[in-house]
Amino acid sequence: MSMASVSRLGGPHPSGNRQALPPEKDTRRRSTPYLLLLPGLLWLGAFFALPILTLSGTSTQTRAPGGEVGEFIQTLRLANYWEAFDRYQEHFGRSVLYAGMATLAALLIGYPLAYMIAFRGGRWRNVLLVLVVAPFFCSFILRTYAWRQILADEGTVVRTFKWLHLMPEQASLTATAFAVVCGLTYNFLPFMTLPIYASLERLDHRLLEAGHDLYGGPWTVLRKVTLPLSMPGVVAGTLLTFIPAAGDFVNAGLLGTTRTQMIGNVIESRFIDLNDYPTAACLSFLMMAVILVLVLVYIRRTGTEELV
Amino acid sequence: MPQKTPLPEEVKTLIRAQRALGRFSRRSMLAGTGALGAGTLLSACGTATKSSSAGKPSTAEDHSLQEHKVNWANWPAYLDFDENTKKHPTLIDFESKTGIKPIYAEDINDNNEFYGKIQEQLRMGKDIGRDLFTITDWMAARVIRQGLVQRLDRNIMPNLKNLRADLQNVDYDPGRNFSVTWQSGFTGLAYNTAKMRDLGVTIKNVDDLWNPKLKNRVMVLSEMRDTLGLIMAQQGVDVKKFTEAQFGNALDEFEKRISDGYIRQVAGNDYMEALKSGDALAAFAWSGDVAQLNAEGRGQWTFLLPEAGGLLWSDNLMIPVGARHKQNAEILMNYYFQPDIAAKVAQYVQYVCPVVGAKQAMSRLDPSLVANKMIFPDEKTLAKAPVIRTLTTQEETTFNDEFQRALGV
Numbered sequence: 001m002s003m004a005s006v007s008r009l010g011g012p013h014p015s016g017n018r019q020a021l022p023p024e025k026d027t028r029r030r031s032t033p034y035l036l037l038l039p040g041l042l043w044l045g046a047f048f049a050l051p052i053l054t055l056s057g058t059s060t061q062t063r064a065p066g067g068e069v070g071e072f073i074q075t076l077r078l079a080n081y082w083e084a085f086d087r088y089q090e091h092f093g094r095s096v097l098y099a100g101m102a103t104l105a106a107l108l109i110g111y112p113l114a115y116m117i118a119f120r121g122g123r124w125r126n127v128l129l130v131l132v133v134a135p136f137f138c139s140f141i142l143r144t145y146a147w148r149q150i151l152a153d154e155g156t157v158v159r160t161f162k163w164l165h166l167m168p169e170q171a172s173l174t175a176t177a178f179a180v181v182c183g184l185t186y187n188f189l190p191f192m193t194l195p196i197y198a199s200l201e202r203l204d205h206r207l208l209e210a211g212h213d214l215y216g217g218p219w220t221v222l223r224k225v226t227l228p229l230s231m232p233g234v235v236a237g238t239l240l241t242f243i244p245a246a247g248d249f250v251n252a253g254l255l256g257t258t259r260t261q262m263i264g265n266v267i268e269s270r271f272i273d274l275n276d277y278p279t280a281a282c283l284s285f286l287m288m289a290v291i292l293v294l295v296l297v298y299i300r301r302t303g304t305e306e307l308v
Numbered sequence: 309m310p311q312k313t314p315l316p317e318e319v320k321t322l323i324r325a326q327r328a329l330g331r332f333s334r335r336s337m338l339a340g341t342g343a344l345g346a347g348t349l350l351s352a353c354g355t356a357t358k359s360s361s362a363g364k365p366s367t368a369e370d371h372s373l374q375e376h377k378v379n380w381a382n383w384p385a386y387l388d389f390d391e392n393t394k395k396h397p398t399l400i401d402f403e404s405k406t407g408i409k410p411i412y413a414e415d416i417n418d419n420n421e422f423y424g425k426i427q428e429q430l431r432m433g434k435d436i437g438r439d440l441f442t443i444t445d446w447m448a449a450r451v452i453r454q455g456l457v458q459r460l461d462r463n464i465m466p467n468l469k470n471l472r473a474d475l476q477n478v479d480y481d482p483g484r485n486f487s488v489t490w491q492s493g494f495t496g497l498a499y500n501t502a503k504m505r506d507l508g509v510t511i512k513n514v515d516d517l518w519n520p521k522l523k524n525r526v527m528v529l530s531e532m533r534d535t536l537g538l539i540m541a542q543q544g545v546d547v548k549k550f551t552e553a554q555f556g557n558a559l560d561e562f563e564k565r566i567s568d569g570y571i572r573q574v575a576g577n578d579y580m581e582a583l584k585s586g587d588a589l590a591a592f593a594w595s596g597d598v599a600q601l602n603a604e605g606r607g608q609w610t611f612l613l614p615e616a617g618g619l620l621w622s623d624n625l626m627i628p629v630g631a632r633h634k635q636n637a638e639i640l641m642n643y644y645f646q647p648d649i650a651a652k653v654a655q656y657v658q659y660v661c662p663v664v665g666a667k668q669a670m671s672r673l674d675p676s677l678v679a680n681k682m683i684f685p686d687e688k689t690l691a692k693a694p695v696i697r698t699l700t701t702q703e704e705t706t707f708n709d710e711f712q713r714a715l716g717v
Contacts, residue, residue, distance in 0.1 A: 068454050069704055070427050091717075145581065153525075154586030172524060174587055175572050257573055258566055258716035269717040272420050274708050275427075 059281035070275035084282040099246035102184035110192035118200035183251035191240035199233025364455030365433030372635035388656035419447040435630035449480030467645035487624040492660035495619040498593035514542040527591040541617035
């Protein structure tokens with residue numbers, strides 16, 4: 001499929017198939033893909049490459065001697081990176097841990113959900129998909145605030161748990177690591193569900209039937225046929241969940257405590273509260289590097305090259 | 309169904325929608341927390357700013373006489389507002405009396421964030437599109453120290469004689485040459501009145517919050533000066549002249565109360581939500597917020613200044629160096645220092661009114677508010693709430709860093 005689409009987009013024509021086009025028409029054809037890419041490239045340049053460049057410039061600055069708060073001079077000091085990493089190791093670890101737990105939880109919830117919609121949705125399928133996306137119609141912040149109300153000490157959830165003696169009398173759910181992971185899971189669940197749904201939905205049902213014909217039970221068919229074929233969706237979903245979750249600071253800020261701060265909270269504090277731009281820039285780059293390495297290892301392990 | 313068909317159209321639409329919405333929600337989230345706006349990122353950290361040793365920026369030319377307008381940046385819900393007309397009555401009155409068109413923007417949510425947005429342009433003496441902004445004492449001290457604001461012309465502002473005597477001189481601006489008070493507020497304690505009665509807890513001081521019955525149910529403010537100021541006052545320290553060691557003691561106490569599990573969370577305005585949901589039974593709080601909470605609810609909460617001492621803070625009007633309409637801004641400040649006008653603002657915002665004579669004006673406007681000590685404090689109340697001293701540049705950096713470390717970031 002990929003070869004075909006490339007040649008259709010104006011790659012080299014297989015010779016002999018048809019008459020050579022007039023030269024000017026040929027060059028126009030050849031330049032078409034680049035013209036089509038232009039808006040995307042411009043967008044990337046303006047909103048990704050340029051900020052990254054200025055940010056990297058900022059990351060090696062130091063405070064001007066006797067300078068004001070927020071005043072820095074360029075000294076090309078690379079040690080900034082090491083100092084930032086050394087001081088905030090714990091927060092990096094916490095970000096990866098919480099995001100990992102949230103991703104796992106979202107997978108455990110999202111996969112059956114996507115499966116149900118794809119195979120058992122019937123005529124409700126589109127409605128169910130809209131319901132998955134529906135939370136996005138409300139602001140991220142408001143939804144996270146809503147969780148504070150839901151998990152509040154005087155709320156129904158906590159009171160029920162305490163009544164059932166599932167929770168000690170003194171315990172609470174908000175302002176805990178548990179609440180932070182719950183918030184992350186909830187907020188990024190659609191990012192997990194939709195890609196899995198997309199890959200399950202286009203799955204060839206004849207292959208499943210063949211599996212049953214070959215005496216595979218429901219469980220074996222799921223494990224040997226459905227799951228492997230939906231792996232691209234699973235990988236895409238886990239990445240789309242893990243990456244934003246690792247950089248998130250809203251959930252930890254609203255649902256957590258001083259002991260559950262993630263790297264996003266540190267970056268926010270450095271940028272906004274302390275006007276310490278170099279450290280914040282270093283941390284941003286380090287976070288990008290950490291995520292990039294984790295993602296590369298993950299894609300290698302799962303072996304889904306076609307995804308990227 | 310072939311295995312490798314392209315995605316069905318509705319799924320594509322959904323995924324597109326998801327992406328678009330994902331971006332949308334993130335943007336609104338950033339705006340909501342008043343965090344890294346793209347403007348801040350690009351303007352504040354792109355290039356290295358030169359050391360201020362090069363000198364202070366020179367002020368811009370005043371275009372007040374040619375352009376009859378003034379741009380004013382203020383905090384949300386900080387000016388009288390008519391819900392029916394969706395307009396600010398005093399601004400309309402100001403325009404009809406002076407012929408100057410006020411352009412009012414509620415675009416300050418956080419002192420640090422606002423500073424990050426404007427500092428670089430101001431250091432180059434550029435116009436930031438605002439002729440007047442409203443910032444809190446400690447930030448006002450910082451921009452005055454850096455020469456980022458203009459000297460005020462008192463001749464245009466005769467009404468400034470109405471500024472309360474205790475606010476005429478502040479340590480960062482003796483004689484008020486660069487700033488005037490917009491509103492003030494108290495930092496003190498708020499608690500759920502009925503719950504305290506049920507639990508048999510009496511709250512008079514900060515130390516009363518460290519009660520096993522209130523464990524994990526107390527919230528404190530993420531503003532360093534407010535939280536550590538109250539703790540220092542409890543420790544018997546004079547917040548008008550505390551030392552580095554005394555600051556350190558307060559920080560130790562603060563960290564101890566977090567690790568012992570008394571303090572549930574450290575938050576900005578969020579503590580109001582926690583008081584409402586019941587997660588927090590008591591909190592370090594700002595007076596106007598509690599008045600607002602009680603107005604929305606059924607008056608469940610009590611605000612008090614600790615016996616050992618609370619704090620008084622102020623937000624101040626200032627004219628940035630690049631302002632195009634300095635004189636118009638001064639005329640506007642003068643307008644709001646008329647007692648009648650100040651009373652109208654106080655009736656709405658319910659913060660401490662800095663204008664002498666507004667109390668008498670209020671008796672004609674809304675007699676129920678005249679006796680409110682949180683709007684018109686008496687000598688005794690003011691004596692219980694000193695203004696915390698201004699930090700030096702060096703202290704600002706190290707104290708803030710230490711405080712953020714205590715917050716876990």
